[in-house]
Amino acid sequence: MKKIILTGDRPTGRLHVGHYAGSLKQRVVMQDSGEFDEIYIMIADAQALTDNADNPQKIRENILNVALDYLSIGIDPAKSTVFIQSMVPQLTELTFYYMNLVTVARLSRNPTVKAEIQQRKFEASIPAGFFTYPISQAADITAFGATHVPVGEDQRPMLEQCREIVTKFNAVYGDTLVMPHIVLEANEKAQRLPGIDGKAKMSKSLGNCIYLSDSSEEVKRKVMSMYTDPGHIHINDPGKVEGNTVFTYLDVFATQQHFEKYLPEYENIDRLKAHYACGGLGDVKIKRFLYSVMEDVLQPIRERRKYYENNLPLVMEILKTGSEKAERKAALTLHKVRNSMKINYFDENYLL
Ligand code: TRP
Numbered sequence: 001m002k003k004i005i006l007t008g009d010r011p012t013g014r015l016h017v018g019h020y021a022g023s024l025k026q027r028v029v030m031q032d033s034g035e036f037d038e039i040y041i042m043i044a045d046a047q048a049l050t051d052n053a054d055n056p057q058k059i060r061e062n063i064l065n066v067a068l069d070y071l072s073i074g075i076d077p078a079k080s081t082v083f084i085q086s087m088v089p090q091l092t093e094l095t096f097y098y099m100n101l102v103t104v105a106r107l108s109r110n111p112t113v114k115a116e117i118q119q120r121k122f123e124a125s126i127p128a129g130f131f132t133y134p135i136s137q138a139a140d141i142t143a144f145g146a147t148h149v150p151v152g153e154d155q156r157p158m159l160e161q162c163r164e165i166v167t168k169f170n171a172v173y174g175d176t177l178v179m180p181h182i183v184l185e186a187n188e189k190a191q192r193l194p195g196i197d198g199k200a201k202m203s204k205s206l207g208n209c210i211y212l213s214d215s216s217e218e219v220k221r222k223v224m225s226m227y228t229d230p231g232h233i234h235i236n237d238p239g240k241v242e243g244n245t246v247f248t249y250l251d252v253f254a255t256q257q258h259f260e261k262y263l264p265e266y267e268n269i270d271r272l273k274a275h276y277a278c279g280g281l282g283d284v285k286i287k288r289f290l291y292s293v294m295e296d297v298l299q300p301i302r303e304r305r306k307y308y309e310n311n312l313p314l315v316m317e318i319l320k321t322g323s324e325k326a327e328r329k330a331a332l333t334l335h336k337v338r339n340s341m342k343i344n345y346f347d348e349n350y351l352l
Pocket residue numbers: 006007008009010044047136137140141149151155
């Protein structure tokens with residue numbers, strides 16, 4: 001069986017280092033592994049519109065932002081098909097058919113959607129499109145016959161719901177859809193990178209993000225203002241490592257080479273933590289180290305971004321070609337789905 005990747009992001013803002021650690025980096029590794037037959041990376045504008053119906057301009061602007069984020073982290077258009085969701089109308093038709101296989105009660109139990117409804121204070125005024133977006137996400141995944149879906153861990157309920165739809169569809173209409181598997185980042189700290197304020201999760205609405213497109217100065221300012229241990233006032237005070245954002249980031253991003261390059265006096269992260277815990281190591285020193293580490297991660301990303309920013313017509317061409325290719329693939333699946341559902345009335349004089 002072919003190994004196929006489908007994944008994507010809503011274009012509601014620029015992508016940040018939380019996205020990078022939680023999923024984007026892994027996508028590039030998977031892409032470059034050569035193990036996959038087809039790779040589709042989708043800019044989920046239709047899904048973004050389900051809770052931004054009154055602000056299409058915001059979604060429109062962020063399509064290019066997200067495309068630039070993808071290309072700058074190393075998504076290679078020669079290996080991966082990058083496309084825009086709404087340019088593949090087959091996804092909408094599949095969604096409509098899948099809706100018949102999912103109950104309202106099941107949708108109400110989706111924990112990610114529940115949390116989002118609370119965050120957005122929708123209360124009784126939940127748009128039906130938003131409520132049902134897990135179904136459209138199942139269409140996205142199955143349209144491409146995806147076997148592997150690399151996503152952040154908040155997407156686990158979507159994958160579960162998609163798998164249920166696949167099981168149900170195949171049971172009712174015969175074996176048609178491919179069963180997808182979620183691919184999560186192995187490092188748990190990387191799955192839920194806190195914001196620079198130490199809050200549970202990096203998120204645009206909390207204003208606590210380091211963006212992939214931040215300048216070196218912005219990254220420096222953000223790292224130097226990071227939440228550490230409020231009880232660690234004087235250098236000689238013992239400091240807390242647990243819940244200290246700087247150490248969480250170092251756990252995720254710092255490699256052995258970084259220690260050799262910037263802090264050779266410490267053998268590894270454990271030595272650094274031990275020194276901090278017993279006192280005598282200042283916040284400025286660990287923040288400067290983290291800044292150097294982040295710059296090593298972000299500098300190559302910035303350079304690729306500059307190249308594509310100076311070649312925007314090329315980016316548009318990548319999106320256009322990608323969307324055409326994605327549409328061809330989705331059309332094949334839709335054809336199979338219609339056959340299985342016996343709504344292929346004009347094929348082979350079916351009605352006669
Ligand atoms: N829900 C995802 C997000 O918010 C975006 C998305 C839409 C997606 N369709 C998908 C992710 C299919 C993986 C597979 O970021």
